[in-house]
Amino acid sequence: MDFSGAATSLGHRHPRVLEWVSRALEEFTGFTGLVADNPYTRRLASMLVSHAPMRSPLVAFASTGSEACDFAIQLARYYTRRTYVLSFIGAYHGLTGTALASSPSHGIRFSPPHTVDAVYSPYPYSLRCPFKTNDCDNAVLDYVRLLIKEAVPRGGLAGIIVEPLQSHGGILVPGAEFFKGLREIVDNEASLLIVDEVYTGAGRTGRLWGIENHDIEPDVVCVGKGIGGGFPLAAVLARKDVGENWPLPSGGSLGTYAGHVISAAAGIGVMEALINDGVVDNARSVGSRLLSGLRDLSDRFEFIAEARGKGVVLGIEVTLEDLKPWSRGASNIINALRELGLLAIKVGIYDNVVKLTPPATLSHDEAEEALSIIEEAARMVGKT
Ligand SMILES: Cc1ncc(COP(=O)(O)O)c(C=O)c1O
Incomplete structure (x- = not known):
C-alpha cells in the first residue's frame, strides 16, 4: 500500500488516466506547446478554469510544482512591482531559485539563493505553538502583521505564499480563521495571496482544492503532483488581471515541456475522476x-x-x-x-x-x- 503520497491522487494505473493517455498517444508524441496548442492541453485548461478555487482565472502550465511556485512568485512580484515575499517556516514550495528562497525548511536548502526579499513566519502548529498559546492561528497572524510592519519596507510586500495544510512541515492544519486573517492582511497591503496546492490539490483534502476548506479566494494558485495522474504536469492559476499583466502569452517562460500533451491527457482523466466519480x-x-x-x-x-x-x-x-x-x-x-x-x-x-x-x-x-x-x-x- 502506497501511503507515501507522491505524485498521484488516483493511485497507479487509474482507468480514466489510461484511457486519456492512450487516446492522446494515438495522435501525438512530439510536442510544440510553446508555439501551438493542442486539444488536450486546451481541454484541461478549461476544466481547471471551470473548477478553480477563484473566479475565471488564467492558466499557465508548467512541468513541476517547483516551476509553478517559482512562476507564481515571479508573477506576484511583476504585478505588484514589489519584491518581498512572506512565507512560513516548514514550507516546501520547490527547488528552483525563487521557490527555494521561500522554503525555510531543513533538508532542502543547502545553498540558499538570494533571489527574493524573503521574510519568514512560523506556521500554526497547535501541539507546539512557538508563541506558547492555545490560539496559535491568531498568534501567528499577529506575528505576520508585526513582520510586515517591521521587517518589510513600507509598501514592499508582493505577496504571501502559503500551503492550505503543511505537509513537509509535519501535517499541520490551521483553522479557517487563519486563512481569512491572511486574506485580510494581503488586502490591506494591496499584495497577493499565493496558495500552494501542489500537495493539497487534486482532491486530497476531501475538497477539490485544499483552500476550499477555508472559504477564501486566493489570487494565485500553484498546482502540481496529483493533477498529472503520475505524469509530470503542473500549472499556475492566476486572477485574470494578475495573469494578463504578464508580458508573454501562455505563461511564457515555463519551459519546453510545460503542459505536455500526454501529461495534459492524464490530467483530463484525473479531473474527470475527481469531478464525476465521487x-x-x-x-x-x-x-x-x-x-x-x-x-x-x-x-x-x-x-x-x-x-x-x-x-x-x-x-x-x-x-x-x-x-x-x-x-x-x-x-x-x-x-x-x-x-x-x-x-x-x-x-x-x-x-x-x-x-x-x-x-x-x-x-x-x-x-x-x-x-x-x-x-x-x-x-x-x-x-x-
Ligand atoms: C507543497 C509543495 N509545493 C511544491 C512542491 C514542488 O513540486 P515538484 O517536486 O513537482 O517540483 C512540492 C513537492 O513536494 C510540494 O509538496
Whole structure:
C-alpha cells in the first residue's frame, strides 16, 4: 500500500488516466506547446478554469510544482512591482531559485539563493505553538502583521505564499480563521495571496482544492503532483488581471515541456475522476475514518502524541516523554510499516511525523487493512 503520497491522487494505473493517455498517444508524441496548442492541453485548461478555487482565472502550465511556485512568485512580484515575499517556516514550495528562497525548511536548502526579499513566519502548529498559546492561528497572524510592519519596507510586500495544510512541515492544519486573517492582511497591503496546492490539490483534502476548506479566494494558485495522474504536469492559476499583466502569452517562460500533451491527457482523466466519480467525497469519508482510527491509536500508544490531517493527508507525531520529538521512533515505525507492506515517509520540523497520505481512491476496506498494519507497526515499535 502506497501511503507515501507522491505524485498521484488516483493511485497507479487509474482507468480514466489510461484511457486519456492512450487516446492522446494515438495522435501525438512530439510536442510544440510553446508555439501551438493542442486539444488536450486546451481541454484541461478549461476544466481547471471551470473548477478553480477563484473566479475565471488564467492558466499557465508548467512541468513541476517547483516551476509553478517559482512562476507564481515571479508573477506576484511583476504585478505588484514589489519584491518581498512572506512565507512560513516548514514550507516546501520547490527547488528552483525563487521557490527555494521561500522554503525555510531543513533538508532542502543547502545553498540558499538570494533571489527574493524573503521574510519568514512560523506556521500554526497547535501541539507546539512557538508563541506558547492555545490560539496559535491568531498568534501567528499577529506575528505576520508585526513582520510586515517591521521587517518589510513600507509598501514592499508582493505577496504571501502559503500551503492550505503543511505537509513537509509535519501535517499541520490551521483553522479557517487563519486563512481569512491572511486574506485580510494581503488586502490591506494591496499584495497577493499565493496558495500552494501542489500537495493539497487534486482532491486530497476531501475538497477539490485544499483552500476550499477555508472559504477564501486566493489570487494565485500553484498546482502540481496529483493533477498529472503520475505524469509530470503542473500549472499556475492566476486572477485574470494578475495573469494578463504578464508580458508573454501562455505563461511564457515555463519551459519546453510545460503542459505536455500526454501529461495534459492524464490530467483530463484525473479531473474527470475527481469531478464525476465521487473521488473527492471518497477522500473525505475514507480520510475521516482513517483519522478516527489513528486518533484511537494515539489514545492507546503513548508515543503517538497526536494524529492529525484532513482528507487523505494525514500524519502521526511520534514523541518521548514531555512531547520530546522522537525522530528515531518515527523511523522505526516507517521501517516496520515497510516490512508489513505499507509505504510511508517522515516529515516535520522536528523530523518526527509519519506522513500517511494514501490516494484519494482508497477504499474503506483498504483503510481498515491499513489501520491494522499501522497498529501492528506501533506494537512492534512499542516493544523495541
Ligand atoms: C507543497 C509543495 N509545493 C511544491 C512542491 C514542488 O513540486 P515538484 O517536486 O513537482 O517540483 C512540492 C513537492 O513536494 C510540494 O509538496
